[in-house]
Amino acid sequence: MTLRFLSGAALFTAVTLTVSAQAPAPGSPDALITAAKRAAGADYAGTFLRICVAPDNLNAGGPRGGGPAPRGGGPAPRAVPDRATWYAKPYKVFDNLYFIGTRIHSAWALATNAGIIVIDTLFDYAIEPEMIEGMKTLGLDPRDIKYVLISHAHGDHDQGAALLQNRYGAKVVMGTADWDATLQRAASAPGGVPKRDIAVGREGLKLTLGDTIVDVIATPGHTPGTLSFFFPVRDAGRSLTVAYSGGTAFNFPRQAANFAVYRDSQRKMTEVAVAAGATVLMSNHTEFDRAYDRARIAQLPRVVGEKHPYETDTATVMRYFEMAGNCAEAQRLLVQ
Numbered sequence: 001m002t003l004r005f006l007s008g009a010a011l012f013t014a015v016t017l018t019v020s021a022q023a024p025a026p027g028s029p030d031a032l033i034t035a036a037k038r039a040a041g042a043d044y045a046g047t048f049l050r051i052c053v054a055p056d057n058l059n060a061g062g063p064r065g066g067g068p069a070p071r072g073g074g075p076a077p078r079a080v081p082d083r084a085t086w087y088a089k090p091y092k093v094f095d096n097l098y099f100i101g102t103r104i105h106s107a108w109a110l111a112t113n114a115g116i117i118v119i120d121t122l123f124d125y126a127i128e129p130e131m132i133e134g135m136k137t138l139g140l141d142p143r144d145i146k147y148v149l150i151s152h153a154h155g156d157h158d159q160g161a162a163l164l165q166n167r168y169g170a171k172v173v174m175g176t177a178d179w180d181a182t183l184q185r186a187a188s189a190p191g192g193v194p195k196r197d198i199a200v201g202r203e204g205l206k207l208t209l210g211d212t213i214v215d216v217i218a219t220p221g222h223t224p225g226t227l228s229f230f231f232p233v234r235d236a237g238r239s240l241t242v243a244y245s246g247g248t249a250f251n252f253p254r255q256a257a258n259f260a261v262y263r264d265s266q267r268k269m270t271e272v273a274v275a276a277g278a279t280v281l282m283s284n285h286t287e288f289d290r291a292y293d294r295a296r297i298a299q300l301p302r303v304v305g306e307k308h309p310y311e312t313d314t315a316t317v318m319r320y321f322e323m324a325g326n327c328a329e330a331q332r333l334l335v336q
């Protein structure tokens with residue numbers, strides 16, 4: 001048979017076979033990275049680039065400039081950055097959820113009918129201007145803070161914990177392994193050292209305050225005690241479920257076992273996200289969930305039927321964890 005007699009369909013088949021012969025083997029690192037890229041789409045492109053294309057731990061495992069402390073140790077020395085580079089105004093984002101973070105790191109106040117739950121607490125320099133003043137600006141009283149949820153014990157998320165505990169009597173919730181690391185810090189560490197309150201193990205925790213339940217999920221990986229959260233928010237009275245991913249970057253020792261732990265936590269989050277019908281994905285770095293942009297967009301009027309800027313659907317939330325799990329599995333294979 002000559003080429004002259006090939007039908008269009010046969011030509012298409014020949015081309016397809018050629019392409020698939022060049023595709024990475026199923027289950028290979030390349031195939032996992034390709035799958036992660038597809039899962040990320042445009043929604044999580046920045047996160048995909050950070051953990052799949054340029055994982056932190058390729059840079060000798062150190063924290064990124066001025067960022068979180070090495071695990072097990074105290075916070076790295078750093079200069080307080082120019083306020084103009086990080087300060088963000090506070091915003092009411094949902095009926096019961098308030099953004100009190102910086103342009104870079106998220107902190108949230110979740111209001112209930114029995115007090116406030118704060119989620120993550122920023123570097124020490126941002127505590128007063130963002131969290132305390134921010135809450136007052138929004139009409140919230142910091143004395144109503146009952147719980148402080150720490151996603152993981154790195155300085156960019158936990159340095160406000162001791163102040164909220166000491167000044168307002170708030171209970172600090174942290175993963176057991178991250179408490180162990182925190183309590184090793186010097187008393188002179190930025191923000192001080194909180195006293196051990198509520199330690200969450202593998203089994204997780206259902207934290208109830210008034211009319212609100214936060215489902216605290218142990219998701220070790222980014223740190224050994226990383227916690228993630230599911231909680232309800234209301235958008236003009238309509239209830240939505242948030243999946244809050246507590247740790248993202250691969251800045252931990254580059255060992256296969258660590259990537260396996262991280263991967264398994266992403267799979268667990270997928271299961272819980274489906275069961276909970278989560279339609280909002282949040283992270284604790286604004287680069288990963290565009291929190292600062294979304295908080296500002298949420299201030300604008302919407303046309304009838306237009307979704308809240310944070311609302312997606314459960315399939316989109318699942319794609320985040322699928323991406324993160326595939327990136328971790330690719331790295332696990334690459335280090336073996």
Ligand SMILES: [Zn+2]
Pocket residue numbers: 068152154222247
């Ligand atoms: Zn961290």
